[in-house]
Amino acid sequence: MATPLVFKSLQNFVTAFHYCWACPLDWNTTRKEFVSTTSLNLLIPWRIVVFGLIPAMFVQCVAIILLNIYGIITPPLKTLLLCSILGVLTLLGIAVEFLVLLHAESLQFGCNYMIRMAKRETRVVPGRIDQLGLFLNVNVVVFAIYPFFITPLILYFKLDPFYLFGKHVGNLEISTLLGCLLTYPPRLLQFLCIFQVCRLYTLLICLVSLTAILLVNELHALDVLAFLTRFSGPAILMGSAIILSVLFNFMSIKLYSVIPMPLYLFFPSVAVLIPVIADTLMPLSIRVNEKAQNLKEKWSRNFVHSAGRKYLRRKLMGINPLHILCGIGGFNFLKLIKSTKAWFYAQILNYSISALLTEPGH
Template identity: 45%
Template structure:
């Protein structure tokens, strides 16, 4: 019997599902039981909240329990999203391959020409309207998280205690692995779609019955609206630019506090965080131990963080809803 070839996509998808299942359904309850979950370590070592009253304990345990439920849902939906996107791209590549083989037969009959041309139009609509936005959003979020986690891994080794620190290098390694596995699919899909479109255009030019064929959609007909592209691109730019500005503003404020000089206004710091600098502000707070015990500042800061997290989650699930509506 011929030797069996290793399926890298199957290995990656099985590893992805097994990894999130082990962490989400087995490791997270165990960490909650031994007080090593991310929520507990964050409140203890970053926010320095060590109140021992009964009401505080009930409140923190409720939040930590909700955290476990959130991890369950993330561990359930993220593998489904990654696996569905990978298999969806694989199916599209197979369909493109079959259409490419049949492109030379386009002049046989007019009915075959029209039917296959409509299949090609549907393929390009799926590529432009579903796969491209989904891949762009996933890669953008992955790149943003990778930068943050790599910064924490490299620069904050001596600042963050070891139990909490172990979360950062593990995630900073996992994100590039997922991107490295998904990126070739997107590149190959775009290349094949362009090659197939050009090949069918040449065949249709030679066909005398071209007017009966359903016209191919323009490249950007089914893509995201230009306004959506505009604010998403600028939002990602704001996260990067104002992240650096907020980080250096917090560092200067810490230096001014030590030298008893004119301090930076908290309203100005919160404005930078609202415009996208919340990641840089968090890195500065942890690195310089600045304003982490000031309750009024932390309340406004985490309200801003929750606003950005909700916005980013909404944009991510808008893409997922597009995929669901397409097949229902």
């Protein structure tokens, strides 16, 4: 069920990012519902960051990786891994922001509809700790702090994409006074990119959690479920989680003596945070299948005393329990069922071990 603490996380989200520019989808604390911004004039700062600064950061990261693959430059291993992490985060951020922009009004209507349904079921179970609500509120605080923690450190230790691109690709003399004066303004703009990406992931986690709770409790809303069973989001999020987990695990274990200590603390924290997020969100999606399976078994028991039980049982056998599919472009890779969770963690463990065995720590 959707508890008051779950809705409180959305209120805290607005408080934590209240100084942010207008975005296509936001939470209104007064009306307690999502609102969309479709005016292009109001979205000018957002468009500059999402379609200007973040793609520039992504291109710089990809350029460093590709030039290393073709042997043109030879940056350190920590540079390549950091560019890989930032490349995945920025690419996913651009894709999700673009989809939100295209479907802002539809998302607003759908989310508000689901929230109205959730509020009808909102209640607190006495003596029970709301673990999901606590996690969502902690998640808001953590992602709100990350931009102010990460940006000064990567600028101080010269690990930001703009500096790395200028050093390894442009061969610029950034250590000189003139080089610092020319490069520091665009380097500082990278804070806006990190801030926007953290805001997006915070909203995404809160929104996915809330809608998943509703789908579990309101299984009869087949029009909503039919859309989500064809949605590509689970596959994209699970794939990104596996890639990022492997990268963060590798950097946390292998490069602890290479990355400066204040900045190093970021990598173990995220390496732990990603499985925690997955362990929180995945059971909510899997529970859709479990509820549907239980409902099918209940129908089967009720058919025992029915007049046309043979026909009804044949009819019931042809019904597959509802589940959320993981797929992209019509190609489904797996179903979100009970065994998926073990498979997901096995993939993270397998690829993390493979990565640790392929490269010596240097």
